[in-house]
Amino acid sequence: MTRCGRWSSRCSPGWTVVEPLFPRVDRRARHPGRKRHPDRLVFQGILFVLHTGIAWEHLPQELGFGSGMTCWRRLAEWTEAGVWSRLHEVLLAKLRAANALDFSRAVVDGSHIRALKGGPKTGRSPVDRGRAGSKHHLITDATGIPLAVTLTGGNRNDVTQLVPLLQAVPPVRGKHGRPRRRPDVVLGDRGYDHDKYRRLVRDLGVKPLIARRGTEHGSGLGTQRWVVERAFAHLHWFRRLRIRWEIRDDIHEAFLALGCALICWRRLRVLASDVVS
Structure with missing residues (x-):
């Protein structure tokens, strides 16, 4: 497992929960341009910025997240698509199903x-x-x-x-x-x-x-x-x-919603570990 993968497994919600919420972007047949950076790596880059507070332009390239501008643009794109509120709702539903709300x-x-x-x-x-x-x-x-x-x-x-x-x-x-x-x-x-x-x-x-x-x-x-x-x-x-x-309030609100979702995810992990133990 890569260094990026180890960091993600500790800090991010399960990819099977997040992936279906991202809007699908099909590559153009004619003049496709540069290949789109994988959503999973970009999502990990956004989480890295949320956790560390690092400036977008200082996002470590060696971790494979893509450039800071790529991550910022994808964050704005997913915010406009309502991804973070849906992620929060999905995790709240899982908590309620586990009688944890x-x-x-x-x-x-x-x-x-x-x-x-x-x-x-x-x-x-x-x-x-x-x-x-x-x-x-x-x-x-x-x-x-x-x-x-x-x-x-x-x-x-x-x-x-x-x-x-x-x-x-x-x-x-x-x-x-x-x-x-x-x-x-x-x-x-x-x-x-x-x-x-x-x-x-x-x-x-x-x-x-x-x-x-x-x-x-x-x-x-x-x-x-x-x-x-x-x-x-x-x-x-x-x-x-x-x-x-x-400066943009919607970007800060996106980080807020993502932070709430991560707190819910951590509670789910605690519940899962209690069941296993």
Whole structure:
């Protein structure tokens, strides 16, 4: 096995899961041009950038991923085709089939990151001396598995993304009957304390359980909310997500969706190892 193959086997979802999601591109019969670099190697290059945070132009050629520009263009192509959201849905369905998703409650939170190059969905961050920043907004199930993620400017209030996060949760299959999409309860900290949004959440058929402002710390939600903070730690373990380097918001959102999918894949591997042992 090549060095590239060894790295991929540790860090990437199974190729049999990913390959069917990529759009098929047939080579032209006339004037075919240069042969298209294999999707598998390019996908590994994208994962390498996500994990290491390396600049595209510094992507090691000796690993066989192709050039950084090739990987960037393929990432943009697959993002436009909706590959990453479908990959996340497929892995969520596998987790639900394994009884590893808990929709009894969901947890929401937001996290600031710096956006050094600016671009759409950035703003003056109130926690970073007004520098340009973005915010990751995350919703997880009761065990900390990412269900959906959104990106906004760093000056957006967390509560504005409460309803969009709930609406962004995909219909999760994996069991007989209708797909599951809404949790029974959603938990949030004081940043989500607003009666208007509580009503909007109830309109979606979800019970809001949100800490009130002005109350002492120790609301009791911390014993259940910590899973989303752990999920953020796992998500920001990918170095490309610690700082936003992308001017294009859709490219950064692609990395976010891919990071969520990788967290789901790791949970599936843990479940598989438990079954084997």
